[in-house]
Amino acid sequence: MSYARMKFYCDEARCIECDGCSVACAEAHELPVGISRRKVVTLNEGIEGKEFSVSVACMHCTDAPCEQVCPVDCFYIREDGIVLHDKETCIGCGYCLYACPFGAPQFPKDGAFGTRGVMDKCTMCAGGPEETNSAKERELYGQNRIAEGKVPACAAMCSTKALIVGDEQEVSKIYRERVMSRGKGVQSAPYGWSTAYGN
Amino acid sequence: MKKILLLCLGYFSLYARVISGSVPLASQDMAPRNGGDLLVSSELVQNILNYQQWGELFTYLQVHWFRVLFFGITIGVLVVFLLHYLVIGPKKFSHEGKGIFVYSIFKRIVHWTAALAFVLIVPTGFMMIFGKELGGGDLVLTARYIHSVGTVLFIVSFIPMFLMWFVPMLPTFDDIKWFLMLGGYLTKKKVVVPAGQFNAGQKMWFWVALLGGFVMIFTGGMMYFQDLHLAVLDRFNLAQIDIIRISAIAHNFLGMAVTALFITHMYMSLFAIKGSLDSMLDGHKSEDEVKYMHSSFYKKLKKEGKI
Incomplete structure (x- = not known):
């Protein structure tokens, strides 16, 4: 049996910078203040015709550099490509953040004297290594919507359907259709895909 | 009723002050320039494109070199000293007499503060x-916190140590001669080693530990x-994430140098020269040891009639 390969795609022509995805994410997983697993950033702000927004989170890379640099080996990559980590092994050193092209890893300053805690990042709503849908998994990693057969919260609520998540074949199909229907410019792959997934 | 009246009065006065302009209303240009998280900004997408840098x-x-180099350097230094101890052996000096007073109580406290910091770090x-x-988790997480606590101790000892040893640690011609004969450590014979109060090896350790320590x-x-x-x-025009990446790279490479010299320092004081630890405990260095290992310093003391 072959698994799906899960990928994110944010259509910068559709994103309206409503920040709904990051709010949905923070609400769904009850994230503490200061943790933004997903954020919307705007480029070329104020420049007519060039301004666009894009929603960024963990891209769940194929060759995940975070997994490679982790000094305690707390990352694991699921068969469907989702990159997850074990918070009980993580030491919050920050190396994954330095290795990450997308600035995905987040660090809560919640310890005594405001010390940095262990890393938190987008799980593509797939929880963590704890028992699926257990209270502990929910507490540490948030909802496990994938296990329930649901679309991750960010993409599920995206009002313009700019943010899409799913099997790469399906996502690529939608991407191709959109590029063709726009009928202008040549773009071979969505933003960040060459960095995250290679060619 | 009285309360409501007072409240109305309060609101009215605030309203009046807003109208008159004495209470500023938030406007776009009043937003803090560097407010919020530096790592979460429009820089984020530009950083994706600059990732290769x-x-x-x-x-x-981190994937290919840091762990290998740390392991290799540490084992290498330990093996070299083990061989040195077995083949050439430690130096022994007569500890008769009162010895020469070299380290005041203040210097010893500063030294041991830094020493404790290094033992933690x-x-x-x-x-x-x-x-x-080690399996990660709480054990290594605690180690990371202790690493920071040790840094605070190091910062405390940093300035006094810099001030009290800056002058005697400046390089002299003796240091070149010291390096040419590697401090006399390659012979079993008792040889006169050209060195002032501190030899070139100690100076190397001092400058790596303090200048390097500052960078660390x-x-x-x-x-x-x-x-x-x-x-x-700001003048380097680097994104915050790139500054941290460069910091991590520098921190690791300097860490290797500090580790190598830290082991060296421990070997020299504990094993290579028998009884040399005493000078940091009671402040007195054996006269015989100073005569051979710090010959220029010995001559200077003799000239000044301090011995």
């Missing part, structure tokens, strides 16, 4: 580098605080 280098070094650093082997504090601080914005760094 420092992100890839850091990943490459170096092993916990190693625990993080080889965290895989700085780079460690950048990694610890992550979002620390320093205006001095």
Whole structure:
């Protein structure tokens, strides 16, 4: 049996910078203040015709550099490509953040004297290594919507359907259709895909 | 009723002050320039495009080199000293007499503060580098916190140590001669070694530990605080994440130098020269040892009639 390969795609022509995805994410997983697993950033702000927004989170890379640099080996990559980590092994050193092209890893300053805690990042709503849908998994990693057969919260609520998540074949199909229907410019792959997934 | 009246009065006065302009209303240009998280900004997408510059280098070094180099250097230095101890053996000096008073109580306290800091920092650093082997989790997380606590101790000892040893640690011609004969450590014979109060090896350790230590504090601080914005760094035109990446690379390479010299310092004081530890305990160095190992310093003391 072959698994799906899960990928994110944010259509910068559709994103309206409503920040709904990051709010949905923070609400769904009850994230503490200061943790933004997903954020919307705007480029070329104020420049007519060039301004666009894009929603960024963990891209769940194929060759995940975070997994490679982790000094305690707390990352694991699921068969469907989702990159997850074990918070009980993580030491919050920050190396994954330095290795990450997308600035995905987040660090809560919640310890005594405001010390940095262990890393938190987008799980593509797939929880963590704890028992699926257990209270502990929910507490540490948030909802496990994938296990329930649901679309991750960010993409599920995206009002313009700019943010899409799913099997790469399906996502690529939608991407191709959109590029063709726009009928202008040549773009071979969505933003960040060459960095995250290679060619 | 009275309360409501007072409240109305309060609102009215606030309203009046807003109208008159004495209470500023929030406007766009009043937003803090560096408000919020530096790592979460429109820089984020530009950093994706600039990833090849420092992100890839850091990943490459961390995946292929840092662990190997730390392991190799540590084992290498230990093996060299073990061989030295077995083949050439330690130096022994007569400890008769009162000895020469070299370290005041103040200097000893500063030294041992720094020593404690290093004992906390170096092993916990190693625990993080080889965290895989220790299984990570609370043990290595605690090591990371102790690494920071040790830094605070190091910062405390940093300035007094710099001030009290700056002058005697300046390089002299003796140091070149010292390096040519490697401090006389390659012979079993008691030879007169050209050195002032401190020999070239000690000077090397001092400068790596203090100048290097300053860089270690700085780079460690950048990694610890992550979002620390320093205006001095703006001129380099680097994204915050790239500053942290460069810090991590520098911190690791300097860590190797500090580790190698830290082991050297321990070997020299504990094993290579028997009884040399006493000078840091009671402040007195054996006259025989000073005569041979710090000959220029001995001559100077003799000339001044201090012995």
